[in-house]
Amino acid sequence: MNIVVCVKQVPDTAAQVVVENGQVTWGDAPLVINPWDEFAVEAALQLAKEHGGSVTVLTMGDESAKEAIKHALAMGCKQAVRIEGPADADTLVTAQVLAAAIQKIGDVDLVTFGRQAIDGDNGVTPAMVGRFLGWPVFSLSATIPEIADGVVTVQRATEEGRQVVEGKLPAIFSFGKDIGEPRYPSFMGIRKASRAKVPVWTLDDLGLSALLPAVSWPEVMNPPKREITTEIIEGDSPADIAEKLADKIMAEKVL
Amino acid sequence: MSEKIWVYVDQFKGEALPASWEAVHAARALAENLGGGVTALVFGQGVESLAQTAIHYGADEILLADDSTLADYRGEAYAATLAKLASEGKPQAILFPTTTRGRELAAMTAADLKVGVMPDVTALEVQDGRIVATRPVYAGKLLAKVVSRTDPQIFTLRVRAFGKPALDESRTGTVTSVEAVLSEEEIPTRVVNYLQSEGGVSLTDASVIVSGGRGTSNNPSLTPPPDITDEKEQEIWRAQQGFKLIGELADTLGGAVGASRAAVDAGYIPYSHQVGQTGKVVSPDLYIACGISGAIQHLAGMRTSKVIVAINKDPEAPIFKVARFGVVGDLYDIVPALNEAMKKRLGK
Numbered sequence: 001m002n003i004v005v006c007v008k009q010v011p012d013t014a015a016q017v018v019v020e021n022g023q024v025t026w027g028d029a030p031l032v033i034n035p036w037d038e039f040a041v042e043a044a045l046q047l048a049k050e051h052g053g054s055v056t057v058l059t060m061g062d063e064s065a066k067e068a069i070k071h072a073l074a075m076g077c078k079q080a081v082r083i084e085g086p087a088d089a090d091t092l093v094t095a096q097v098l099a100a101a102i103q104k105i106g107d108v109d110l111v112t113f114g115r116q117a118i119d120g121d122n123g124v125t126p127a128m129v130g131r132f133l134g135w136p137v138f139s140l141s142a143t144i145p146e147i148a149d150g151v152v153t154v155q156r157a158t159e160e161g162r163q164v165v166e167g168k169l170p171a172i173f174s175f176g177k178d179i180g181e182p183r184y185p186s187f188m189g190i191r192k193a194s195r196a197k198v199p200v201w202t203l204d205d206l207g208l209s210a211l212l213p214a215v216s217w218p219e220v221m222n223p224p225k226r227e228i229t230t231e232i233i234e235g236d237s238p239a240d241i242a243e244k245l246a247d248k249i250m251a252e253k254v255l
Numbered sequence: 256m257s258e259k260i261w262v263y264v265d266q267f268k269g270e271a272l273p274a275s276w277e278a279v280h281a282a283r284a285l286a287e288n289l290g291g292g293v294t295a296l297v298f299g300q301g302v303e304s305l306a307q308t309a310i311h312y313g314a315d316e317i318l319l320a321d322d323s324t325l326a327d328y329r330g331e332a333y334a335a336t337l338a339k340l341a342s343e344g345k346p347q348a349i350l351f352p353t354t355t356r357g358r359e360l361a362a363m364t365a366a367d368l369k370v371g372v373m374p375d376v377t378a379l380e381v382q383d384g385r386i387v388a389t390r391p392v393y394a395g396k397l398l399a400k401v402v403s404r405t406d407p408q409i410f411t412l413r414v415r416a417f418g419k420p421a422l423d424e425s426r427t428g429t430v431t432s433v434e435a436v437l438s439e440e441e442i443p444t445r446v447v448n449y450l451q452s453e454g455g456v457s458l459t460d461a462s463v464i465v466s467g468g469r470g471t472s473n474n475p476s477l478t479p480p481p482d483i484t485d486e487k488e489q490e491i492w493r494a495q496q497g498f499k500l501i502g503e504l505a506d507t508l509g510g511a512v513g514a515s516r517a518a519v520d521a522g523y524i525p526y527s528h529q530v531g532q533t534g535k536v537v538s539p540d541l542y543i544a545c546g547i548s549g550a551i552q553h554l555a556g557m558r559t560s561k562v563i564v565a566i567n568k569d570p571e572a573p574i575f576k577v578a579r580f581g582v583v584g585d586l587y588d589i590v591p592a593l594n595e596a597m598k599k600r601l602g603k
């Protein structure tokens with residue numbers, strides 16, 4: 001089975017991301033694989049093990065995206081491709097580029113994604129790629145898909161609980177935490193990954209001409225500082241504190 | 256271009272999610288600003304009554320696709336129908352609630368129409384006749400103004416960011432039936448079954464959330480039953496006693512139970528309760544954090560709550576920096592006492 005996993009490189013969750021002189025910056029905080037994409041890699045590796053086949057890591061990003069690729073390779077993916085994409089890509093552009101790359105890789109049976117990239121917080125790319133390829137989309141898959149005779153069965157997470165859905169391959173999946181913790185890279189994996197040669201494709205290689213993003217960010221701001229004065233509630237006993245706190249909560253008129 | 260604002264009504268088994276009406280509310284405000292009308296899209300099977308409710312909440316016109324192929328939400332069937340309607344009707348914008356279905360459908364529709372999509376926005380304004388949205392990015396560490404140069408402009412609206420409209424049963428509007436575009440054979444997926452969820456108030460809709468963290472396991476005076484001998488199991492048992500207290504307080508306040516990742520990872524409570532960057536992003540009117548330190552990833556999920564209350568033993572815990580009210584104390588003392596005090600005030 002031919003599996004592709006799409007990963008993105010993002011600033012670490014602990015990074016202090018701020019706007020300085022109109023520029024988004026996270027200082028010297030490390031760049032890491034998008035945390036949700038680790039679940040996508042985990043799912044891909046489990047599927048490859050179960051059904052035979054290999055996993056190709058696909059990312060669109062500049063040179064610096066190598067950390068994300070390395071992490072996925074170190075977890076056990078066999079090869080990787082990096083697309084040198086436009087720096088101003090929105091999700092519409094990203095999805096078209098990834099779809100074209102998946103077609104170029106060829107004979108792909110399924111593609112796994114993370115549910116959301118924690119920089120832009122869009123959570124739309126998997127569904128868009130699915131539409132560009134004309135493949136069914138299983139967003140927010142909560143289990144490792146079961147596959148028999150080209151038919152997939154998977155549980156999807158929704159507000160109301162889980163929806164059990166079936167469909168045919170090739171297909172698109174996005175994953176979150178429900179499938180269980182992603183594996184750690186092994187020492188062997190890390191060594192292999194550091195030696196891996198990652199081919200770089202350009203838009204030309206994908207037969208795409210310059211793609212104009214639809215969505216732009218004319219302004220990025222630090223959120224307004226919330227002026228919060230914390231009032232520490234003290235008292236003689238828990239009951240006394242609770243009474244005072246209850247009065248304060250009632251006075252806020254939020255109930 | 257028409258100044259029509261379209262809005263998608265997300266429903267499950269004939270019941271609309273409350274966020275759908277918030278989206279109708281936002282659509283109404285935009286339409287009034289732009290001098291146009293609101294068209295609500297109601298898809299499903301046996302959902303005519305939702306069309307009337309949408310009118311009562313502020314829609315002028317309904318496009319109703321009522322068909323057996325639309326009985327269960329399936330992105331492929333819904334998007335094909337929506338994209339066809341939009342390419343004919345040419346709305347200026349389509350608003351969706353940011354529900355799991357709404358976000359997926361917005362993405363699929365945008366791809367079909369080859370236009371941009373702006374998910375999970377918290378504010379909308381009109382500048383020179385174009386809609387500009389504000390959306391939190393980097394887990395709310397920054398706010399971005401976003402605009403799309405393509406039409407229709409597609410947005411999904413963050414739950415609870417736009418307020419709910421008043422129901423006006425005297426409002427009238429037109430309902431137009433439209434066809435589903437795909438036949439059953441053309442739809443590549445099939446819904447086999449639904450599995451029960453745990454129930455309770457949904458976190459993202461809740462106006463009150465009481466959350467527990469790793470601190471819930473810290474009550475040495477509790478003695479686990481003798482048949483629990485494993486240390487890890489004992490810890491989980493202790494934490495669950497803490498979450499019981501938290502659940503009781505949440506019940507009294509008509510709210511939902513949240514948790515930190517540490518509590519989820521340690522097995523105290525299922526993942527569906529996790530609040531934070533890799534859990535749910537919530538913005539209730541009241542958020543009570545019990546035994547939660549306030550790590551940056553947790554704050555990312557709750558910092559826009561209106562009133563935050565922190566109960567923590569450690570006066571240095573970072574959660575106090577975002578809290579309106581703080582209690583430096585043991586959650587095992589404070590939470591049950593607060594429950595009693597609130598019960599009295601709420602007449603429960």
Ligand SMILES: Cc1cc2nc3c(=O)[nH]c(=O)nc-3n(C[C@H](O)[C@H](O)[C@H](O)COP(=O)(O)OP(=O)(O)OC[C@H]3O[C@@H](n4cnc5c(N)ncnc54)[C@H](O)[C@@H]3O)c2cc1C
Nearest residue numbers: 468469470473515516517531532533534546548553568586
């Ligand atoms: C990629 C990534 C994603 C993450 N995503 C999330 C996320 O979505 N959500 C999230 O919450 N975290 C997330 N985290 C984890 C986060 O960094 C913290 O580890 C976590 O939030 C800590 O949980 P906690 O506050 O319950 O535990 P701790 O930090 O251990 O804090 C426990 C607190 O309880 C207090 N306490 C102890 N006993 C009592 C008592 N009896 N009464 C009162 N107070 C008591 C202590 O003083 C302490 O402040 C993420 C981390 C990473 C790396």
Ligand SMILES: Nc1ncnc2c1ncn2[C@@H]1O[C@H](COP(=O)(O)O)[C@@H](O)[C@H]1O
Nearest residue numbers: 006059060113114116117122123124125
């Ligand atoms: N530049 C990219 N390269 C590869 N995969 C991506 C890229 N951007 C997004 N993705 C994938 O799409 C998912 C959702 O991203 P987003 O829609 O941007 O939130 C991510 O978790 C990745 O799996």
